[in-house]
Amino acid sequence: MTRQPYPPAGRDDLVEELHGVPVADPYRWLEDPDSPATEEWLAAQEKLFSAELGALTGRDRLRARVAELLRSGSIGAPAWRGERRFFMRRTPDQEHAVLYTVDPGGTERALLDPTALDPSGLTTLDSWQPDKEGRLLAYQVSVGGDEESTLYLLDVASGERVEGPIDRCRYSPIAWLPGGKAFYYVRRLPATEVPEGEEQFHRRVYLHRVGTSTEDDVLIFGKDMEKTNYYGVAVSRDGRWLQISASRGTAPRNDLWIADLAASAPDSPDLVVVQEGLDAQTALHFGRDGRLYVFTDLDAPRARICVADPALPQPEHWRDLIPQDDEAVLSDFSILDDLDRPVMLAGWTRHAISEISVHDLVTGERVGRVPTPGLGTIGAISERPEGGHEAWFVYTDNTTPPSIQRYDARTGETTLWAASPGAVEVPAVNTEQVVYRSVDGSEVHMLVITKPGVEGPRPTILYGYGGFGISMTPGYSASILTWVEAGGAYAIAQLRGGGEQGEEWHRAGMLANKQNVFDDLHSAAEHLIATGITSPEQLAISGGSNGGLLVGAALTQRPELYAAVVCSAPLLDMIRYELFGLGATWNVEYGSAAKAEEFAWLNAYSPYHHVREGVSYPATLFTVFQSDTRVHPLHAWKMCAALQHAQASDRPILLRNEAETGHGARAVSKTVELAADQLTFLAHHTGLAV
Structure with missing residues (x-):
């Protein structure tokens, strides 16, 4: 096909010296999404993407099959409160899952339907928590994918809203006190009370009494603490014990306090330190038998369960119940x-x-x-x-x-x-767990999913994440099944940085060890080629968010190893990532460019800064979401411009920029369209006949 020229993108001679090292940033102007130049460039990129994808075959078939497999719907686990049961379910034709309740008499009814709240499909139900008696429900919704959750209260019996909106409640836990008259929650300070650019941070724990103004909420915890702290809050089932945890950003450790609400008032709890300053993650459960059950990775990177007396909750009093x-x-x-x-x-x-x-x-x-x-x-x-x-x-x-x-x-x-x-006909596949060795000899596991009877090298997608202790586990995926049914292979590598082997595995792929994650992916690719599953001409890699960083680094480090790349909602400018979205909460995972040693780690692999002119890069599709408030789409915009300028081959570098969608939950129809575009692109550039 005849390739259209890339939209013009001016290159600025912007070079900053950081810790004695010159750092070029020719496309910093793309960091401003509202500038006329950025808007013009994005419009031209959309036109290019539509033309390129429109010339490819098979999209309608892939789209139809993904949509058909997603007609399975979904079901969520039940939550019991009082005489009621609550659960989520999505039927085959619904865009979003609906929250249902089963009343004391056994009648099932829809309690919260996001599509009924907003027929446009842009509203998502982010979280929900019934009170301990099942009479009131706290729930949080956001619009357009921005994840800026607004909190409301609902009377379960009538289905009527009784309170809200309460804003600035993104990622807030809800901890009800018995009787449904009050709850603890987490809320950010108003933008007028924090420095400019820090509006996403500065959380506090409050006590809210139902029926009163939020102006009267009592500050319980979080004053004068680290600005990027996330707080967890829970109240035991009998209402006696309050538990508060604090983590700096996404750090794999937390501080922890408890208070006996039988001995101190809910609005002024006498908090006792359980652990503070320890390099460990710990959570507590107050048993009905009076014992304190401790889930912790202290001195146990694969985790253990201990027991203790709630009156003596500190680590020196823990006794192993289920050891590591x-x-x-x-x-x-x-x-x-x-x-x-x-x-x-x-x-x-x-x-x-x-x-x-x-x-x-x-x-x-x-x-x-x-x-x-x-x-x-x-x-x-x-x-x-x-x-x-x-x-x-x-x-x-x-x-x-x-x-x-x-x-x-x-x-x-x-x-x-x-x-x-939903009843769907799922194709037969073979799933094999294989073990390969990475560059340094470490054993890494990988799931390889193939179509029975297909032999020899075939188009293959290699997927990975490798960060934040998140494990890649088997799960139903319409995209994977569609690809494998068409004759391709799909591999999921359990890279370092994940949690598949515990916290040590996570730390082997974070901070100064981040290159291990990229090496694990390259070694996975080489294993797939060496064992005859695929070839470099048929191998694609795919990843999103931290996985987008993964494939962004991979395509700059080993461009000859991959034929195609889908890079979704990625971090790619690792020198400036802390300045945007929730980036400042991730420096505990990646490091900070403000510190010389950590800058050296980041500068060694930052994908945007390792694009080189005259290199034949894989066909690359960036998929980003205009309302993403976690990872700003500017990362992909800048990287796309850099690769389009540098590309020495005729393989395309494309940008799919989706409006009114964010990093997380979205309507099913939007999921189908995104999957169809990604699979069509990868099929064409790996030779999969669809």
């Missing part, structure tokens, strides 16, 4: 105590495959295992707040849409409790 495993990573736990022998269910991932073990609640002795439907991913385990003998969990794998499984501790049986509501 040598191979599996502890993910969560649940207590079932309406039994002759009460038990704890412990959730684990073993090389990213989920399992649940059963333990004696008093001694921690392993006494059994919860049957699961297959080798897949299990969501958080939940039980009734008042106790019982049942537990519920979400299960999914590469060919199974999410389902809710019920475990009965009295019989030891697991049964299907609720399936995703």
Whole structure:
């Protein structure tokens, strides 16, 4: 096909000296989304993208198949409060999942439907939390993908709003006190009270009494602390214990305090330090038996569960109940105590495959295992707040849409409790877990998904993330199934920086160790080629957010290894990333360019700064979202301009810039269109016949 010229983009002679090192930034003008020059450039890029993609074949077929597979719908785990049950479900024709409740008489009804709130489909339900009696519901919604959640209260019986809006509540937990008359929550300070550019930070914990003005909310915690702190807040099921945690940005550690609300007032809790200044993540659960259960990775990078007396909650008083495993990573736990022998269910991932073990609640002795439907991913385990003998969990794998499984501790049986509501014909695939060695000899696991009967090198997408301790686990994906059904292979590498092998694995891919993540991806690609799954001419890489940084670094470090790249919502200018979006909360993961040593780490791989003229780069598609308030699209804009200027081959560098969409949740139709564009691009540039 005849390629259109790239839109003109002026290159400024802007060079700054940082820690004695000159750093060029020729496209800084693209950091201003409202400038006429940026708007003109984006409009031209949209025209180019539409022309390029419009000339490719197979999009309609790919789009139709992705849409068909997404008609599986979805189902969420139940939350029990009082005599009611709450859960999320999306039917095949719905754009968003709907929050339902089952009333005391057994009647099921829709409680919150985002599409009913906003027929445009731009409103998303970000979070929800019923009070302890199931009578009031706190919920948060945002519009256009900006994730700027607004908090409301709903009367569950009538379905009527009773309070709100309360703004500046992004990522706020809600911790109800018994009786539904008050709750703790997290809110940012008003923009007028913080320095310019820091409006996304400066959170505080407040107590709000239902029916009163937020002007009367009581400041509980967070004054004069680190501006990027995130706060967690929870109240025990009996209402006695308050728990507050603080983490600097996304740091893999937290400080922790508790207060006995029976001995101090809710609006002035007497907070006692559990841990402060320790390099560990810890969470607490106050058992109905009076014991304190501690989930921690202190001295246990794969995590352990301890017990203690709530009156003596500090680490020196902890006693191991379920110690660290040598191979599996502890993910969560649940207590079932309406039994002759009460038990704890412990959730684990073993090389990213989920399992649940059963333990004696008093001694921690392993006494059994919860049957699961297959080798897949299990969501958080939940039980009734008042106790019982049942537990519920979400299960999914590469060919199974999410389902809710019920475990009965009295019989030891697991049964299907609720399936995703849509009936779809899922293609048969083979999933193999392989092990390969990275550059330094480290063993890395990878899932490889293929179509039965297809042999020899074939078009392949290699996907990775490698950051923030997030694990890549099996899950139902319409995009993956569509690609594999068409004859391609799909590989998911469990790179360092993730959580698949615990916190040590995470730290082996963060800060000064970030290059390990890129090396793990390159080695995964070489393994796929060496074992005959694919070839460099047929290999694509894909990643989003931190995974966008991953593939951005990969295409600049090893451009000859990859035929095509999809880079979505990426971080790419690692010298200035802290200045935009939520970037300042991530310097605990990446480092800060303000510090000489950490600048050297970042400058060594920052993708935008490693684009070189005259290099044949892979065909690259940047997909970004105009309302993204986490990772500003300017990263992709600047990188796209740099690559278009430098590209020495005829393989295209394209930008898909989507309006009124953000980093996270979106309508199903928008998901379908994005997937169709990405798969069409990758199919064309890897030779997959669609």
